[in-house]
Amino acid sequence: MEETREQLEFDVLFVGGGPANLAGAIYLMNLAQQAGKEIEICLIEKAESIGSHSLSGAILDPVALKELMPDYLDKGCPIEQPECRDEFYYLTRTGKFSVPYTPSYMHNNGCHIISLSKFSLWLGEMAEELGVMVFPGFAGTEVLYDEDGKRIVGVRTGDKGIDKDGNKRPNFEPGVDLMAKVTVFGEGSKGSLIREVDKKLGIFEGKMPQIFETAIKEVIELPDSNSFHASATTVVHSFGYPLGLDTKGGGFLYKMKDNRVALGFVLGLEYDDPLLEPYQAFLSFKKHPLIADMIQGGKVLQQGAKTLPAGGFYTMPRLAVDGAVFVGDSASMLNIQRLKGVHTAMKSGMLAAETIMSAMEKEDFSGETLGLYGQKVTDSWINKELYAARNFSQALSIKGITKFITIGAQYLSGGRGFSDPMPIEADFTTFTKLQNSTAAPVESPETQDLDGKLYLDKLTGLYLSGTTHEENQPCHLVIPDQELCMTECYEKYRSPCTRFCPAQVYELEEDADGSKRLKLNPSNCLHCKTCEIKDPFNNIIWTCPEGGGGPKYSIV
Numbered sequence: 050m051e052e053t054r055e056q057l058e059f060d061v062l063f064v065g066g067g068p069a070n071l072a073g074a075i076y077l078m079n080l081a082q083q084a085g086k087e088i089e090i091c092l093i094e095k096a097e098s099i100g101s102h103s104l105s106g107a108i109l110d111p112v113a114l115k116e117l118m119p120d121y122l123d124k125g126c127p128i129e130q131p132e133c134r135d136e137f138y139y140l141t142r143t144g145k146f147s148v149p150y151t152p153s154y155m156h157n158n159g160c161h162i163i164s165l166s167k168f169s170l171w172l173g174e175m176a177e178e179l180g181v182m183v184f185p186g187f188a189g190t191e192v193l194y195d196e197d198g199k200r201i202v203g204v205r206t207g208d209k210g211i212d213k214d215g216n217k218r219p220n221f222e223p224g225v226d227l228m229a230k231v232t233v234f235g236e237g238s239k240g241s242l243i244r245e246v247d248k249k250l251g252i253f254e255g256k257m258p259q260i261f262e263t264a265i266k267e268v269i270e271l272p273d274s275n276s277f278h279a280s281a282t283t284v285v286h287s288f289g290y291p292l293g294l295d296t297k298g299g300g301f302l303y304k305m306k307d308n309r310v311a312l313g314f315v316l317g318l319e320y321d322d323p324l325l326e327p328y329q330a331f332l333s334f335k336k337h338p339l340i341a342d343m344i345q346g347g348k349v350l351q352q353g354a355k356t357l358p359a360g361g362f363y364t365m366p367r368l369a370v371d372g373a374v375f376v377g378d379s380a381s382m383l384n385i386q387r388l389k390g391v392h393t394a395m396k397s398g399m400l401a402a403e404t405i406m407s408a409m410e411k412e413d414f415s416g417e418t419l420g421l422y423g424q425k426v427t428d429s430w431i432n433k434e435l436y437a438a439r440n441f442s443q444a445l446s447i448k449g450i451t452k453f454i455t456i457g458a459q460y461l462s463g464g465r466g467f468s469d470p471m472p473i474e475a476d477f478t479t480f481t482k483l484q485n486s487t488a489a490p491v492e493s494p495e496t497q498d499l500d501g502k503l504y505l506d507k508l509t510g511l512y513l514s515g516t517t518h519e520e521n522q523p524c525h526l527v528i529p530d531q532e533l534c535m536t537e538c539y540e541k542y543r544s545p546c547t548r549f550c551p552a553q554v555y556e557l558e559e560d561a562d563g564s565k566r567l568k569l570n571p572s573n574c575l576h577c578k579t580c581e582i583k584d585p586f587n588n589i590i591w592t593c594p595e596g597g598g599g600p601k602y603s604i605v
């Protein structure tokens with residue numbers, strides 16, 4: 050029997066509490082108040098609190114923040130370091146080369162170092178002060194359409210209190226239908242609702258396929274004796290070891306306040322070796338003498354993981370449909386050349402807000418009227434930045450030294466390079482190595498020296514992400530063809546999900562007779578979405594678990 054659900058009506062519904070939507074909601078409320086208009090804005094976030102699923106580097110280019118809130122410093126915006134001073138290295142196994150010339154997009158002059166979880170929490174408070182109804186702990190699980198199935202009219206939140214087998218528990222609470230004139234999707238990387246919108250309305254049709262990267266990040270507390278404190282450097286970027294030149298990725302280390310540093314490692318998800326383990330690569334990077342020296346004596350306070358959409362300009366979807374717009378990472382607005390997406394995400398939310406305000410004046414929420422948002426993006430600095438980086442991710446995916454020649458050509462030609470558009474040839478679901486292999490089963494990955502304090506195994510790191518979920522709920526990781534896992538996937542690739550997942554959600558279990566099974570630990574999930582992207586058979590579908598579950602980031 051169809052559940053009876055409460056319906057709540059708003060003017061505007063923001064789905065996702067990241068910087069894109071938070072800036073959008075604040076800006077819209079400001080515009081409405083300036084126009085003397087009363088407006089009901091709701092923002093939902095699947096995390097237990099705003100910011101607790103936010104993970105980023107994070108070097109903030111404050112360009113959008115200054116437009117949103119020129120007095121952000123007076124308003125207590127949490128900033129770790131006001132200035133950035135960069136160093137850039139190529140790492141060999143034990144050595145390093147300081148890169149003598151860095152292109153202008155690598156410079157971070159005028160940027161701040163922040164913690165995205167603290168920053169988002171603060172933006173959430175600013176939004177609430179203005180009267181935005183902010184509801185953390187609510188996951189949007191279904192997009193609602195009008196009777197014709199063409200206009201988006203809101204989002205249904207997930208039911209709470211359903212057990213593993215799909216039965217109602219005593220604490221059952223049906224999800225609510227949040228109805229709105231305009232729904233703003235700001236779900237971040239690989240959104241689970243935008244995926245469904247695309248299936249129905251084809252918003253990514255005709256665009257290049259998205260390129261993703263995945264990252265593991267820690268915040269480490271350093272002892273007073275550590276000499277990195279005294280150095281003027283606040284930002285270190287590296288490439289090379291442990292990936293070499295054929296696999297895309299690199300590391301970063303940013304100085305925070307209170308004797309802390311943010312350490313992270315990013316890996317392009319088109320890597321072709323199924324035995325490569327991102328977490329293990331992160332540990333190898335951490336143990337490189339340059340980095341090991343900088344973090345010597347430290348203690349990991351928090352760890353987390355997240356993917357990022359790196360395709361940029363040519364992968365941006367249609368930005369508006371009847372009743373809805375798409376902002377931030379959901380709309381592929383991250384500038385991978387600068388490894389920055391917070392400023393573009395915020396600006397896109399603000400441009401969406403301006404468009405929604407005009408749509409409200411006209412009482413017209415059609416795709417055509419909301420399409421003005423796309424034009425505003427085209428006319429803005431977002432477009433200028435992304436256009437100049439339009440072939441960068443593709444060039445970065447090239448193997449060997451040709452990569453640098455292609456990147457150089459792009460830099461000198463304003464992003465054009467040798468061909469424009471440069472096709473994205475990366476296929477995330479194709480591992481070119483180990484196919485048809487009869488190689489021995491992979492050994493346990495945790496082979497590096499780990500001390501439980503600075504160098505952690507996956508489960509200890511996971512503990513420091515604070516991730517928890519209601520255990521007795523349906524598995525939010527849907528595997529349509531279970532048989533495939535232990536046949537083709539194991540035989541060809543040795544079950545790479547057990548390695549690319551940074552949270553040990555996927556494990557191989559062996560029975561007494563030697564037969565193997567894939568065991569899922571969905572409660573470990575960090576919501577990074579690496580599994581849905583990297584599964585070689587597209588056999589993992591990530592859906593939102595009960596609202597409030599997931600990591601509890603507070604300083605990453």
Ligand SMILES: Cc1cc2nc3c(=O)[nH]c(=O)nc-3n(C[C@H](O)[C@H](O)[C@H](O)COP(=O)(O)OP(=O)(O)OC[C@H]3O[C@@H](n4cnc5c(N)ncnc54)[C@H](O)[C@@H]3O)c2cc1C
Pocket residue numbers: 064065066067068069070093094095096100102103104105106107108109110165187188189190235236237238240241242264265266313315355356357376377378379383388389390391392394593
């Ligand atoms: C390792 C790493 C380093 C980075 N470094 C930098 C940097 O130095 N500088 C920079 O500017 N950018 C950086 N970025 C990119 C930056 O973090 C993103 O571009 C930015 O956070 C995008 O903002 P957003 O609001 O679009 O999405 P997000 O910040 O991802 O926020 C989306 C929110 O929506 C919520 N959500 C998702 N689905 C639902 C749903 N169905 N229902 C309810 N809530 C939902 C999520 O929980 C999340 O809180 C980095 C990213 C990573 C991963």
